[in-house]
Amino acid sequence: MSIPYRTRQSMGRFFTALLVITVIFVIAALCWLLWLDRFVVYTRDGAKLDFGVSMNMGGQPAEKPVPGEPVDIYYADGPNAVKPNTSEFQKLTGYSVSEAMLQGDIAALSRQIQLLPTGTPIMLDMKNIRGDFLYNTALGPISDKASVGDIEKMIAELRNKGYYLVARLPALRDYWHGLNNVSHGLFNQDRYSLWMDADRCYWLDPTNEGTLTYLVQIVSELRNLGFDEVVLYDFRFPDTDRIAFEGDRAEAIGHAASVLVKSCSSDTFAVSFGVSDSGFPLPEGRTRLFFQNVAAADAASLAAQSGLDEERLVFLTDLMDTRFDDYGVLRPLPSVG
Numbered sequence: 001m002s003i004p005y006r007t008r009q010s011m012g013r014f015f016t017a018l019l020v021i022t023v024i025f026v027i028a029a030l031c032w033l034l035w036l037d038r039f040v041v042y043t044r045d046g047a048k049l050d051f052g053v054s055m056n057m058g059g060q061p062a063e064k065p066v067p068g069e070p071v072d073i074y075y076a077d078g079p080n081a082v083k084p085n086t087s088e089f090q091k092l093t094g095y096s097v098s099e100a101m102l103q104g105d106i107a108a109l110s111r112q113i114q115l116l117p118t119g120t121p122i123m124l125d126m127k128n129i130r131g132d133f134l135y136n137t138a139l140g141p142i143s144d145k146a147s148v149g150d151i152e153k154m155i156a157e158l159r160n161k162g163y164y165l166v167a168r169l170p171a172l173r174d175y176w177h178g179l180n181n182v183s184h185g186l187f188n189q190d191r192y193s194l195w196m197d198a199d200r201c202y203w204l205d206p207t208n209e210g211t212l213t214y215l216v217q218i219v220s221e222l223r224n225l226g227f228d229e230v231v232l233y234d235f236r237f238p239d240t241d242r243i244a245f246e247g248d249r250a251e252a253i254g255h256a257a258s259v260l261v262k263s264c265s266s267d268t269f270a271v272s273f274g275v276s277d278s279g280f281p282l283p284e285g286r287t288r289l290f291f292q293n294v295a296a297a298d299a300a301s302l303a304a305q306s307g308l309d310e311e312r313l314v315f316l317t318d319l320m321d322t323r324f325d326d327y328g329v330l331r332p333l334p335s336v337g
Contacts, residue, residue, distance in 0.1 A: 089270075089311040089312060091327075091328050092164070094164070095116070095122055095332065097124045097332075099128055103143075106151060109154065113333070114158070114161065118163065120163055121163075121166060122164070122165055122166065123165075123166040123168050123231065125168050126222060129173045130175045130176060132176070134148055135155075135221075135225060136148055136149070136152065137221055139214065139221070140176050140177060159226035164229075165227045167225075168233065169230070170232075171204075171215060171232035171233065172205075172234055172235055173201050173202075173203055173204075174201070174202065174204055177202075177204065178204060179202065184208050185202050186204065186205050186237075186245060189242055190244075197238055206252050207256070219232075220264060223269050227269075228270070231272045231274050232260070232271070232273050232274065233292065234274070235273050235275075235280075236253060253280075253281060257287075258284075261284075262283075269286065272287050272290055273289060274291075275291060276291065278306040282308075288312040288314060289306060289312065289314070290330075294315060296317070296319055296321035296323040299326075299327065300323065303326075310327045310328060313328060314327070317329065318332050
């Protein structure tokens, strides 16, 4: 059955009008809800309408808060320890871990270290005079006598638990780097070959740009590995006149040390130097001297000659002599049994 034409027209006009009315109604309802929302008051018992609420939104400028009393921050001990971010040097009293210990049972070594209080300084030998690294790197050969993967895991764990980590390595004494980068080394007086010491190690030239770049790369890797400080020992010229170097040795060492401290140190990371006397030209910056091979009877006089306070000098010794204890001191960690 077909619907007449006039009827269909009437129905179309009706539904169009109905749609327009519906749209107008919806818009009006939304506007009404938006207007009504201004008078909604939220209480513990729920929401209610209060048409007496003032709509004056002018307000007054907020007053600057008055600083309160200083708040002490305490750092948790143990697994949840948080290391304070401070630029203040602290006196170091802790332990050193030799390359030989890092070639042993790393799990037992880690357990032994973690018996020490959180925050204890721990110094690890991370490279030897041959140039073998005790961590994963592309800068030279990796020691095949140690499990470097386990060493890195231990470093990360000690770092997370709040121990102050120091990496130690020979700086200018490096057989493999000298062998593979002849231009970075110190030559014999005839300039035909590199000079070699009694341990059959080559020495690097501290005035060579390649040498300094190599050291900056090592220090940067150790910082990224989680260490708080790096100690460079053998940062000197070898005790011989048989090398071809005509400049001022002390000046050359001082300049190289300054370059490394400026390039690598920060408010929370130190670049320090291992020495045997107080004549080292320590540069400005976050750095200190680690004295090694010093008799206990000479500790006080050496400290006085250095002109450094107790936070900026550290004695490395295997002696229990208490004359070292007035200063920073690191002693060998007892062997893991």
